Amino acid sequence: xxxxxxxxxxxxxxxxxxxxxxxxxxxxxxxxxxxxxxxxxxxxxxxxxxxxxxxxxxxxxxxxxxxxxxxxxxxxxxxxxxxxxxxxxxxxxxxxxxxxxxxxxxxxxxxxxxxxxxxxxxxxxxxxxxxxxxxxxxxxxxxxxxxxxxxxxxxxxxxxxxxxxxxxxxxxxxxxxxxxxxxxxxxxxxxxxxxxxxxxxxxxxxxxxxxxxxxxxxxxxxxxxxxxxxxxxxxxxxxxxxxxxxxxxxxxxxxxxxxxxxxxxxxxxxxxxxxxxxxxxxxxxxxxxxxxxxxxxxxxxxxxxxxxxxxxxxxxxxxxxxxxxxxx
Ligand SMILES: [Cu+2]
Numbered sequence: 001x002x003x004x005x006x007x008x009x010x011x012x013x014x015x016x017x018x019x020x021x022x023x024x025x026x027x028x029x030x031x032x033x034x035x036x037x038x039x040x041x042x043x044x045x046x047x048x049x050x051x052x053x054x055x056x057x058x059x060x061x062x063x064x065x066x067x068x069x070x071x072x073x074x075x076x077x078x079x080x081x082x083x084x085x086x087x088x089x090x091x092x093x094x095x096x097x098x099x100x101x102x103x104x105x106x107x108x109x110x111x112x113x114x115x116x117x118x119x120x121x122x123x124x125x126x127x128x129x130x131x132x133x134x135x136x137x138x139x140x141x142x143x144x145x146x147x148x149x150x151x152x153x154x155x156x157x158x159x160x161x162x163x164x165x166x167x168x169x170x171x172x173x174x175x176x177x178x179x180x181x182x183x184x185x186x187x188x189x190x191x192x193x194x195x196x197x198x199x200x201x202x203x204x205x206x207x208x209x210x211x212x213x214x215x216x217x218x219x220x221x222x223x224x225x226x227x228x229x230x231x232x233x234x235x236x237x238x239x240x241x242x243x244x245x246x247x248x249x250x251x252x253x254x255x256x257x258x259x260x261x262x263x264x265x266x267x268x269x270x271x272x273x274x275x276x277x278x279x280x281x282x283x284x285x286x287x288x289x290x291x292x293x294x295x296x297x298x299x300x301x302x303x304x305x306x307x308x309x310x311x312x313x314x315x316x317x318x319x320x321x322x323x324x325x326x327x328x
Contacts, residue, residue: 023189026217026238027207029105030192036101037192040094047090105193108135108206112174114167115149120177120184120197120221123228124157127165129251134176134202153255159231165219166237167209168244174206185223188236194222214240 020041025031062070073079115133119126130149132140141147157163167173177186179197187194195203221232239247 022192025192026190026210026213027193028210029207030190031210032101032104033192036097039097043090043094106205108133108174108204110172110206110208112206113171115174115176116165117149117151117176117178118165118186118197120179120186120225120232122181122226123159123221123232125163125165125219125232125234126157127155127163127234129153129248130176133174133204135204153251157234159228162233162235164235164237166239166244166247169209169214169238169240170211172206172208175204177203177205182225183223184221184225184232186219187222188217188219190217190236196223209238213238214243 018038019034020038022034022037025034112133115130115136117126117128117130117134119128128151130137131152132149134149137147137149138145155163155165175186175195177195177197179199181199183199184197185194186197191207193205193207195205197203215238217236217238219234219236221229223229225232
């Protein structure tokens with residue numbers, strides 16, 4: 001058994017049994033977590049075997065033989081010292097490896113290939129793809145902590161429509177975690193790692209996504225954050241480099257087109273044109289299309305609906321969070 005666990009700890013065989021309940025990690029950091037987990041189990045089993053062995057040995061070979069009291073070992077200094085020193089040694093070893101790995105897991109020095117701001121809110125996620133990390137932006141601005149990096153494009157989810165976080169195989173990905181309301185926890189089980197998302201204190205971490213991990217994984221909120229906490233789900237899609245690059249270019253183009261549309265709409269409105277024309281120009285086709293008056297009107301109506309809905313949602317959200325606070 002010990003030999004089997006020893007083998008598991010060295011990572012020679014990685015299957016569901018030897019991982020002891022941990023999902024297969026898809027990051028370099030996750031593998032470190034798995035090794036710590038397995039190593040801790042090896043240590044626990046070693047201590048367990050020793051204790052179980054001593055119990056069984058006493059039961060079998062030291063049964064009551066006579067009415068005479070066996071030799072008493074109270075206040076036996078060597079044994080008392082052993083009782084104290086051994087647990088301290090065990091804890092010190094576990095502490096050393098835990099502290100070592102924690103330091104490694106929270107390292108953010110390596111230059112990242114992708115920088116993503118994760119905004120956790122009641123009750124979904126927003127993923128903002130940034131041109132640089134927050135720390136880098138602050139450094140570039142001469143240490144100004146409020147300097148924000150540029151958002152290239154975003155993915156925003158709702159409790160009904162979970163968002164997808166897209167990553168590329170082999171990338172070093174930097175995450176900046178931000179919460180506008182309550183404490184959430186950003187958890188991707190396949191990372192074997194989670195980190196709290198705390199209002200007023202932005203956390204950060206980074207991972208190196210392993211090669212050959214393309215696929216779809218789940219993400220969750222791991223901190224009870226309110227009524228719809230269980231619906232704070234998201235998907236993680238790890239893409240092969242070519243696929244990711246195509247997707248990335250597409251997202252950037254779409255974001256740029258949207259910006260151009262907005263600029264055109266603003267310019268149109270400023271130009272004193274009819275509202276309908278200005279809205280029509282947000283179609284991004286003709287821009288000045290005079291004949292698109294009705295289409296523009298339709299879109300205006302839709303836009304109105306959408307913004308009304310948004311306001312209602314926000315109002316409902318506020319009410320709910322107030323109720324919750326009252327309930328606490
Ligand atoms: Cu949450």
